[in-house]
Amino acid sequence: MTGIRKSRVKVPGSTANMGPGFDTLGMALSLYAWIEMAEAEETLFHLHGEEMKSVAQDKSNLIYKVAQMVFDEAGVSVPELEISMYSEIPLTRGLGSSASAIIGGMVAANALIGSPLDEAKIFDMATALEKHPDNVGASLFGGIIAAAWDGSHADVIRIEPPEDLDTLVVIPEFELATSKARQALPAELTMADAVYNVSRSSLLTGALACGRLDLIGAAMRDRLHQPYRAPLVPGMEAVLAGATQHGALGVALSGAGPTLIALVDRKEPRRNELEAFMKDTMAAHGIQAASRWLSPCRSGAVLLPASPEGMQNQSFLDMIKGEVHS
Numbered sequence: 001m002t003g004i005r006k007s008r009v010k011v012p013g014s015t016a017n018m019g020p021g022f023d024t025l026g027m028a029l030s031l032y033a034w035i036e037m038a039e040a041e042e043t044l045f046h047l048h049g050e051e052m053k054s055v056a057q058d059k060s061n062l063i064y065k066v067a068q069m070v071f072d073e074a075g076v077s078v079p080e081l082e083i084s085m086y087s088e089i090p091l092t093r094g095l096g097s098s099a100s101a102i103i104g105g106m107v108a109a110n111a112l113i114g115s116p117l118d119e120a121k122i123f124d125m126a127t128a129l130e131k132h133p134d135n136v137g138a139s140l141f142g143g144i145i146a147a148a149w150d151g152s153h154a155d156v157i158r159i160e161p162p163e164d165l166d167t168l169v170v171i172p173e174f175e176l177a178t179s180k181a182r183q184a185l186p187a188e189l190t191m192a193d194a195v196y197n198v199s200r201s202s203l204l205t206g207a208l209a210c211g212r213l214d215l216i217g218a219a220m221r222d223r224l225h226q227p228y229r230a231p232l233v234p235g236m237e238a239v240l241a242g243a244t245q246h247g248a249l250g251v252a253l254s255g256a257g258p259t260l261i262a263l264v265d266r267k268e269p270r271r272n273e274l275e276a277f278m279k280d281t282m283a284a285h286g287i288q289a290a291s292r293w294l295s296p297c298r299s300g301a302v303l304l305p306a307s308p309e310g311m312q313n314q315s316f317l318d319m320i321k322g323e324v325h326s
């Protein structure tokens with residue numbers, strides 16, 4: 001085998017759908033996971049951080065599995081791996097933790113064997129696994145992505161996030177698996193609802209591409225998934241109905257939820273008012289939630305030097321110490 005023996009990757013979490021762009025639109029957020037992968041004699045995991053407590057530490061681990069998919073695709077054998085990971089992306093909250101793990105694991109594995117797979121191949125493999133391209137596209141390419149998946153290939157366009165765009169996420173304390181939130185969706189829609197969503201998703205994509213923040217409120221509405229998921233997230237309907245009166249440009253369920261995300265103009269003076277409105281509304285419905293201001297992340301998964309110059313023995317924990325901001 002050729003290539004380096006150890007790789008390190010930093011990968012962002014993401015918000016998907018952004019209202020009307022179900023399984024299509026995604027935006028990378030300034031919330032990250034770090035992965036180190038090395039060839040080993042025996043498979044070992046070092047998982048750090050609160051979010052990693054429930055994650056498998058054997059060969060059923062998602063990162064290990066996606067690494068083996070990359071090796072199979074490239075025709076190489078690396079059966080034993082030492083995997084270290086730290087993540088600040090909450091699990092099963094609608095902030096793309098599974099997509100970040102898939103992309104981070106694939107990019108790290110590809111780098112370990114000299115990067116034989118290109119980004120398009122990694123995107124297709126990741127989408128086939130996640131079943132929708134929105135979160136994996138955002139974690140791989142960064143910024144805002146619009147993507148279409150035909151069952152074997154995903155076409156994607158990347159949009160640079162508008163300069164003044166900021167986001168507020170309100171993260172309920174309860175978990176909601178994406179698989180469960182997808183089961184709540186209907187098998188069919190009316191033509192009127194399909195047109196409602198196609199028009200708004202197109203308008204939102206154009207508005208984000210052109211920096212037309214004034215159109216975001218009208219464009220972020222949805223009739224395809226949010227109405228059906230609302231019963232799973234107490235307080236969601238009231239937050240979606242009221243957030244624009246407290247300074248949000250637009251508001252949506254983040255991915256499959258339960259996190260809610262408001263898009264906000266960086267110059268908006270009512271930031272505290274909006275944060276209090278969203279958290280208090282959830283609390284009034286019996287839901288405790290944490291809030292965080294996050295920026296769109298302009299870069300996707302990036303390789304970090306595995307042996308930074310002058311720091312050849314830098315440990316994974318030393319590396320993330322200089323990186324983690326939460």
Ligand SMILES: Nc1ncnc2c1ncn2[C@@H]1O[C@H](COP(=O)(O)OP(=O)(O)O)[C@@H](O)[C@H]1O
Nearest residue numbers: 055062091092093094095096097098101177178
């Ligand atoms: N770092 C990780 N390592 C292994 N598995 C992970 C990791 N991050 C997420 N997962 C898997 O993804 C699941 C969450 O995915 P999902 O229900 O799609 O929610 P979301 O992607 O919105 O956080 C977790 O329960 C876990 O099985």
Ligand SMILES: N[C@@H](CCOP(=O)(O)O)C(=O)O
Nearest residue numbers: 016023094095096178255256
């Ligand atoms: N388009 C998907 C997005 C799921 O995102 P996640 O972050 O909740 O996994 C959906 O809406 O089901």
